[in-house]
Amino acid sequence: MRALRAGLTLALGAEGWLGRREDAQAAPGLLGRLPVLPVAAAADLPAVPGGPAGRGPRELAKDRLPRPAQLESRPAHPRALWVVEQLRPERLRGDGDRRACDFxxxxxxxxxxxxxxxxYRGSGFDRGHLAAAANHRWSQKAMDDTFFLSNVAPQVPHLNQNAWNNLEKYSRSLTRSYQNVYVCTGPLFLPRTEADGKSYVKYQVIGKNHVAVPTHFFKVLILEAAGGQIELHSYVMPNAPVDEAIPLERxxxxxxxxxxxxxxxxxxNILARAGSLKAITAGSK
Structure with missing residues (x-):
């Protein structure tokens, strides 16, 4: 499993990210068996513009993110189950050029x-980023590494290029209003009730490697205000064409x-340290 070579602030679980180098000998079990997931090793990260002193990856991980024990090991999965990014305004600007990137x-x-x-060729699906390329313009290498196919899931083109893209843009816009914006993104495989009244989880697979096509995608925005208040905005979209006119809050x-x-x-995990949390749901603003 590669430590994602760019300086992406990505995590596979709390200690999973920050511990790949520091604690690798102490945690050979679950971490050693985790499926393909883009993971950044702290020692590999280049200097990141705007990184706040005293609030490094370890603090982010232990205070805010899911923990490795909550992640089921799926050793034969050709894509990430989830990724976490920290967005800051300084990281959204720079010389990263998407045109120079290749999947x-x-x-x-x-x-x-x-x-x-x-x-993916001829499948009818886009190679949909989990960690969005535009979130990592601060470094060409950072942007390049979002194009590993382990950071990609099959996504309906209309969704990828429209409503989902709008959600990614909205996530970036929040860096103007919050001190820290953490984004957790992943695929979902949700059950559907069929004519016989029973519920089934069914999904398409593509290619000779049987890459699973998610039924839905989720994105959880963990927003930290300057005063320490925490908000959660959690979204689910179907992996299907979505009318752009539908407000994101729906x-x-x-x-x-x-x-x-x-x-x-x-x-x-948030309440353990923050003490309070405001979860934003439809109609609650």
Missing amino acids: REDDSVRAYHRATNAD FLVPVESIERASGLLFVP
Whole structure:
């Protein structure tokens, strides 16, 4: 499993990210078995503009993010189950040029567990970023590394290029209003009730590597104000064409529904340190 080579502020779980170098010998179990996930090793990160003193990756991870024990190991999965980014205004500007980037295989993943560009060719799906390329303009290398196919999931083109893109833009805009913006993104595979009254989880797979096509995508925005107040905005969108005219707030859901579907826990980890939390759902603003 590669430590994602750019300075992306990505995490696979709380101690999972910051501990790849520092604690690798102490945590060979779950962390060593985790599926393909873009993970940044703190020692590999170049200097990041605007990084606040005293609030490094360890503090972010232990206070705000899901923990490794909450992530089920799925050793043969050719894409991330979830990624976490920290967005800051300084990181949204720079010389990173999307036109210089190419989607490529993640050679830290065993070949028979690895997604390839051929899997997507002719599938009708976009290679949808989980960690958005535009979130990492501060470094060409950072942007390049968002194009590993381990940071990608099959996404309906209309969704990827319209409503989901609008949600990504909105996430970036929040850096103007909050001291810290953390974004957790991932695929979901949700059940659907069929004519027989029973619920089933069904999804398409593409390519010879059987890359799973999510039924939905989630994005949880963890927003920290200058005074320390924490807000959660949690969204779920179907992996289907979505009318751009529908306001983003219509896709707000209780964070508990994402916790239940993804196996991650956000609220307990935040409350353990922050003491209070405001969860924003549709109609609650």
